[in-house]
């Protein structure tokens with residue numbers, strides 16, 4: 001389950017079977033077609049031919065059984081890319097090696113991706129260590145207690161003779177020839193000043209042996225791991241002051257549209273810009289450094305100027321992707337000689353989305369202006385592109401894009417006859433529950449959602465497993481999917497899973 005389940009009353013209010021799907025031209029509900037019969041464990045991306053180097057992306061035919069449909073407004077010249085293929089193409093648009101590595105101090109590596117494997121620079125622990133406050137003892141008791149004690153971080157290790165004990169603190173270095181640590185609460189000093197054990201002393205007890213966790217040179221984490229707080233802690237423990245991380249790709253957001261207000265309520269045909277506030281934090285959560293957000297209106301020259309002068313790795317435009325009189329994205333890309341890698345995707349909402357290469361290493365994702373359509377474009381094209389740019393592994397799909405998990409849908413979900421649908425869902429009792437207010441211009445559904453369910457063409461039956469696109473603020477694997485690198489087997493004899501219940 002998500003970390004933020006909606007309260008039941010609110011949820012019931014918000015839930016409904018998705019039945020309001022209208023096509024983009026407003027022709028009313030799309031006729032219901034039979035959903036696929038058998039639920040599948042995990043939807044896998046459809047393989048697709050990739051444009052060869054030098055071949056224009058538009059020349060690559062999508063891998064579907066049916067003919068590509070021309071998109072509206074382009075006189076049939078554009079080929080719509082199937083949704084799974086569009087995500088694969090976004091991954092393949094950028095070099096697999098990701099961005100250039102940079103070295104940063106540990107405290108600046110949070111949220112960045114490791115550019116190199118994390119290898120232990122030391123044994124951990126780096127010396128035999130007391131796990132408890134008490135006495136280090138040598139041989140069987142009773143023991144003569146030495147006057148000096150051993151504190152963590154202080155002094156050199158003393159050596160004990162058989163029958164001797166010395167007071168020791170948790171984390172202190174174990175004296176040479178000590179055989180065990182006796183906890184303070186398990187020992188007593190008798191009237192002759194000797195230490196007596198109140199329970200059996202097992203050799204090696206409460207001693208953390210050097211190298212128990214790792215040996216110097218051990219591989220701790222692979223390249224591509226996320227710099228979480230725990231990873232920063234591990235790196236520090238293993239001896240690192242700096243980490244080699246993948247530089248965050250720089251992203252610039254260009255918000256197009258004369259009708260947009262930056263503040264106040266909508267008035268006189270003008271509406272509030274919902275994307276200017278939404279996209280920068282979302283892009284940051286996907287790994288980008290957002291260098292600027294600009295509202296350009298519907299000004300073709302301003303757009304042209306912004307695209308030619310930008311030094312960002314990724315420009316994200318909003319609006320202007322269709323073929324209306326002030327939709328300047330396509331004409332401007334044409335004027336710049338940009339390479340269109342994806343020009344329309346068979347997905348609802350968001351089908352006019354596009355991905356272009358302006359020049360080597362400079363990409364543009366054109367998001368449709370309708371806000372939920374923009375989210376769809378963000379997760380379909382920008383997310384896999386950024387994930388590859390930051391060097392984050394894309395699941396086990398060998399270059400394909402995979403979500404972290406799949407979940408059975410609680411209700412039947414109406415599908416589009418030909419296109420994939422992305423439907424806001426909340427996760428409840430291990431089910432994905434479709435939310436209302438999922439129209440292209442609406443944000444109410446997604447604002448209450450834990451993820452977006454990928455509904456295949458034709459729809460989905462109650463109980464069918466659907467791929468769930470994570471929202472970056474939802475903890476992946478809430479539904480039980482395993483995340484993160486699995487721990488390797490315990491080092492034999494050096495502390496297994498049962499050893500640390502102290």
Ligand SMILES: Nc1nc2c(c(=O)[nH]1)N[C@H]1C(S)=C(S)[C@@H](COP(=O)(O)OP(=O)(O)OC[C@H]3O[C@@H](n4cnc5c(N)ncnc54)[C@H](O)[C@@H]3O)O[C@H]1N2
Pocket residue numbers: 024072073255256257259260271272273274275276318319320321322323324327350351352367368369370371373440
């Ligand atoms: N003849 C056709 N018209 C349209 C088609 C089509 O296939 N044929 N597709 C429709 C679909 S689907 C979408 S989505 C939109 C995409 O249009 P644009 O990307 O050109 O976006 P705009 O026209 O600029 O805006 C669409 C809509 O969204 C509102 N908008 C724009 N920016 C924002 C923002 N920052 N915050 C909130 N709302 C925004 C804008 O006011 C429009 O209402 O085209 C359809 N048309």
Ligand code: MOO
Pocket residue numbers: 023024347348349350351352368370372373440441
């Ligand atoms: O209506 Mo449009 O499907 O892209 O939002």
